[in-house]
Amino acid sequence: MFFVDTLKIEGLGNRSYLVGGSLAAVVIDPPRDIDQVIATAARRGVRIAYVAETHVHNDYVTGGLELARVTGARYLVPAGASVLFARTPVADGDSVAVDAGLVLRTMATPGHTPHHTSYLLEEDGRAVAAFTGGSLLIGSVGRPDLVEPRLTERLARAQHASAHRLADELDDDVQVLPTHGFGSFCSSSQAEGDATTIGAERKNNDALTKDVDTFVAELLTGLDDVPAYYAHMGPANAVGPAPVDLTPPRSADADEIASRLAAGEWVVDLRNRVAFAEGHVAGSFNFEGEGKLATYLAWLIPWGKPVTLLAATPEDIAAAQRELARVGIDRPAAAATGEAQTWIGEGERLASFRRARFADLADTRERGEKVVVLDVRRDAERADGFVNGSVHIPIHELHGRLGEMPDGEVWVHCAGGMRAAIAASLLDAVGREVVAVDDTFTAAGEAGLPLTRPAGTD
Known part of the structure; x- marks a missing residue:
């Protein structure tokens, strides 16, 4: 048997x-x-x-x-x-x-x-x-x-x-x-x-x-x-890959986190997108530990760039470290856990940005407010339909094309919210005013936003 x-x-x-x-x-x-x-x-x-x-x-x-x-x-x-x-x-x-x-x-x-x-x-x-x-x-x-x-x-x-x-x-x-x-x-x-x-x-x-x-x-x-x-x-x-090393990375305090950001290294916050939007270290990026962490972090990060991980618990760091090792990101430079406020210096404030739904975007447009709508889905996804007037930069290209973004407040969306949160963190890190649309794309049409669809579809 x-x-x-x-x-x-x-x-x-x-x-x-x-x-x-x-x-x-x-x-x-x-x-x-x-x-x-x-x-x-x-x-x-x-x-x-x-x-x-x-x-x-x-x-x-x-x-x-x-x-x-x-x-x-x-x-x-x-x-x-x-x-x-x-x-x-x-x-x-x-x-x-x-x-x-x-x-x-x-x-x-x-x-x-x-x-x-x-x-x-x-x-x-x-x-x-x-x-x-x-x-x-x-x-x-x-x-x-x-x-x-x-x-x-x-x-x-x-x-x-x-x-x-x-x-x-x-x-x-x-x-x-x-x-x-x-x-x-x-x-x-x-x-x-x-x-x-x-x-x-x-x-x-x-x-x-x-x-x-x-x-x-x-x-x-x-x-x-x-x-x-x-x-x-x-x-x-x-x-022939070397054996994997999953021992805990060294701990980083607020000063080291700030120093690594100043040196151009990546500081990645693994918390869920709601917590990140509410308060995070300015300049850090949000890749949810519960999402497709390895795929999207490995896709976007310049290969070999040192990465410091931030998370609520040591268990979250360990899970992320395991997943990243599977794609060759073997050793985080450092890590920090606990409350986000402990990751910044005394007297400093956490950064934040707004989250919204497609219905909120529809209301904003109806009021005549001029905003930039950024679609970070892949080409194949956008081919099935997109919000009229939206700018399209796939998430995996965004970090190298931030300079192409038009002026104004950016409302960024994907198909479900995870990639929009990544994109919002990239934009927030360079000082753009951003709103992360945390919604499924099907809600765009339901909210009354005008869509362009392929010929022959409703």
Whole structure:
């Protein structure tokens, strides 16, 4: 009898898997912080015999090399991957015995990367689960444009072929267990639901329901922006990541926080956007610890810039530190916890800005007040409709384009409020008068704001 334990890496939108039998197991695409993987195996009472990578990852730093070193497991990496460390290269059709009656077989599924490999778990000779990494996802496939622009169309066609190979060789009831698709920008679109099978994908996945030319054309048209930090993930994984250090960062007092801000370093406030708007250290930026912290902080921060973290509790700092380590931001320069007032000098005042709804923006416009409306959603989101007269600068471009903002009070919005809070903090830090619209974009039309929508939509 086999088991599959899913390790959800929520902030990055990925999954890792521990799969095995009564004595031994294999880990598929482990996260950087391997302690949770080891703890899961310990609870199962199994030995980690193998660690397997489906590909050299573009969206996070793997813990595979360190996990294999710590546990003594064999490290399975696709033979076509160009890496600089010792591993067990695997090619199409290779197999390893995991436990009694359990075999892990490799299947070449290029597309997300040229060397991408899926792993099929076979019980007593029959495939029961497919660990598809960035190949066949829930209702989608991994994006093919992260390796080399000149290879994008070729890899998109390979994705179609790989999806069909999986569907052709596996039974309908085989579980499909991908790494990407749960919020990761490595996916060409996001999953609906947490579970699927080959049979379900055969009916619902565009790669399996559309001809190759139609599929490729639509896939390439729908590709979204690529987070800037992705450029650093592949090289880090190819070299072999160093062990992660999650020991607490040094404590910073008000003087040190002020000094780091004066030096141009980033001071990041992890509190929720409501608390930040009410009072924060002037010049600090708001990236909510409960939001997609790693994705957006790593996307926006100049790579290698020292970062100091501010939060209500040490536990909040520890959680953020863990998440940031997964994308290569290994050691915060310093950290401070407690009440925000303790982060500034005696006699100083916290900065603040207003929050509002789209209905408030509609009222402001009706009164004839001239304000700047800033939309920080991505291009693909704005293409579905936008507030008439709004300025558009995607959040990941805003820090480098602050000088382009028109004069006046800025009302900034996104699709739900989190990115608007980030943008408001960036604008507030440079002295702009800002209002953070903490609302869902659907409320804009309901509030009576005039919208521009694509032709053919209401």
